[in-house]
Amino acid sequence: MSEYDIELTEEHIMLRDMVRKFAEKEIAPVVDKDENEHRFQRELVNQMAELGLFGCPVPEEYGGNNMGYLAHAIVTEEIGRASGSLRVAFNMQTMGTSVSILKWGSEEIKRKYIPELMAARLLGCFGITEPDAGSDTAAMTTTAVKDGNEYVLNGRKMWITWAPVADMAVVFAMTDKKAKHKGMSAFVMDMDMPGVSTLSIKEKLGLWACPTGEIIMEDVRVPAGYLLGEEGKGFGMLMxxxxxxxxxxxxxxxxxxxxxxxxxxxxxxxxxxxxxxxxxxxxxxxxxxxxxxxxxxxxxxxxxxxxxxxxxxxxxxxxxxxxxxxxxxxxxxxxxxxxxxxxxxxxxxxxxxxxxxxxxxxxxxxxxxxxxxxxxxxxxxxxxxxxxx
The missing domain is CATH 1.20.140.10 (Butyryl-CoA Dehydrogenase, subunit A, domain 3)
Structure with a gap:
């Protein structure tokens, strides 16, 4: 089979039709009002979770449905067709958080976070961009210093989707600043940990119903077990x-x-x-x-x-x-x-x-x-x- 052979299965078609019907019934009638009022509808995210829309690339044992990446793309397109603001949920709940934890988290971390993200009992976000580190990710200045059985995180993340409403985050930080990109590591961080605060970015060109903001970390103590993968391997994981x-x-x-x-x-x-x-x-x-x-x-x-x-x-x-x-x-x-x-x-x-x-x-x-x-x-x-x- 050629890499260019693309044929939707009956299961894919049924999924597409179901999501399209949901979007037309539940999202389309309110999208303009939500955007104009800058209103984030957690209830719509919950409904998408109830339909299992976040779980396409995630195994069933962690709350997903294991339908695959094509199914994920189809679902994301249909929601994006109705609302750009709600489309971001598929990175916040799935790709940027759950899939990253699935690849590099310990079994304990996987079972603690992925099912909760799949069900939208937790809302996720991921912290990469900083005020002076956008495309040049290796220039990030957020640090994570090992202190016994914890890492102490300090820094600031900018333009973080869902920062003001998220319950947890996957955060990238430098565990060895001198090593540049080879000194980057990744962590799971609860947004209610002491030292974590957020600021909302309210004035944007678009995506008005999508909360965006900054994450400020001041001596945030993250358990060592919340490290994803190995210390210093974060840049490859980020890619x-x-x-x-x-x-x-x-x-x-x-x-x-x-x-x-x-x-x-x-x-x-x-x-x-x-x-x-x-x-x-x-x-x-x-x-x-x-x-x-x-x-x-x-x-x-x-x-x-x-x-x-x-x-x-x-x-x-x-x-x-x-x-x-x-x-x-x-x-x-x-x-x-x-x-x-x-x-x-x-x-x-x-x-x-x-x-x-x-x-x-x-x-x-x-x-x-x-x-x-x-x-x-x-x-x-x-x-x-x-x-x-």
């Missing part, structure tokens, strides 16, 4: 974590593209000008054709990436980066094209395209900026640095 979270981001970006396409098609078939629907005009058809092509191409790259993971190719950074780059660029471009179709009406909040356009912008930033994705792709093609090492 593996990003392979997971970038898949979710790319899948959500496809959902954004599809949402914009849906709005453009609906408007073009209803809007009358010169005695006929504007869908009859070739210039409108040209724009819609581009939207379709970009959406379908992005989806194909995402599904290929997910199917590779399901077939056992764990380290498919190249294909993940390709999917992330293309889909997230499309999530910026396709809503812009949709705005062209809706014209003045699209510029108002009367139609969803304005929200979709705002939310689509973030995909070129989160989980690795577009320029970083292009650098990885180019270096691989030029044999300067192979992505799938």
């Amino acid at each position: 593996q974590e990003l392979i997971s979270t970038r898949l979710s981001a790319a899948a959500g970006a496809v959902g954004t593209c599809q949402a914009a396409l849906d709005e453009a098609v609906k408007y073009a078939t209803e809007r009358q000008q010169f005695g006929q629907p504007i869908a009859q005009f070739q210039m409108v058809q040209e724009v819609v054709a581009r939207m379709v092509a970009e959406t379908e191409a992005a989806r194909a790259l995402v599904w290929r990436c997910a199917m590779q993971k399901d077939r056992g190719l764990v380290n498919n950074m190249r294909e993940t980066v390709l999917a992330k780059y293309y889909a997230c660029r499309a999530a910026d471009e396709v809503p812009n094209l949709g705005l062209e179709v809706l014209s003045a009406y699209g510029y108002s909040n009367e139609y969803p395209i304005a929200r979709i356009l705002r939310d689509g912008k973030v995909y070129k930033i989160l989980e690795g900026a577009t320029n970083i994705m292009k650098m990885i792709i180019a270096q691989d093609a030029l044999n300067l640095k192979k992505a799938n090492r």
Whole structure:
């Protein structure tokens, strides 16, 4: 079977239809009100957990359903199609937390946290970015100093999704600052531990219903058993974590593209000008054709990436980066094209395209900026640095 052979099983189709129905019934009617009021709906996250949506790449023994990464991509796209703010749940509950703990946590830590995240009894987040460490992750200054049976964490994390509402976090810190990226380690940290505080970031371009903020750590004592993997192995773990979270981001970006396409098609078939629907005009058809092509191409790259993971190719950074780059660029471009179709009406909040356009912008930033994705792709093609090492 070729890596390009992508065929949904009956189980995948049933899952997609179920999630789409849920999103249309429970999320779509309230999404604009939630966004305008900057309201995070924990209840909707709980409902997604009840449906088992967070557990696709997680074994059943830890509360997942083990349906795989393609199922995860399908679910993420459908939720992202309805709400960019709620799409982030699949990194907070699954890829950035549960999957990382599944790979590197002790059995005790796995059983303590993963089932709780799957059921949304705990909300998760992960702390990588700092005020002066974004794409240059090795420049992070958060430290973790061993003190007996504990690590003492000090530092500040910035632009952390769900920081103000999370119950736990996977945090990356330097256990040996002199060793640079070889001195990075990863920890599980409860957000109610003494010394942990948060600040909300309220003014953003989009994702208004998605809480974002800073995590401040002041002499936070984390049990030594909360270390993930080995001390000093955090950078490699971070790269593996990003392979997971970038898949979710790319899948959500496809959902954004599809949402914009849906709005453009609906408007073009209803809007009358010169005695006929504007869908009859070739210039409108040209724009819609581009939207379709970009959406379908992005989806194909995402599904290929997910199917590779399901077939056992764990380290498919190249294909993940390709999917992330293309889909997230499309999530910026396709809503812009949709705005062209809706014209003045699209510029108002009367139609969803304005929200979709705002939310689509973030995909070129989160989980690795577009320029970083292009650098990885180019270096691989030029044999300067192979992505799938």
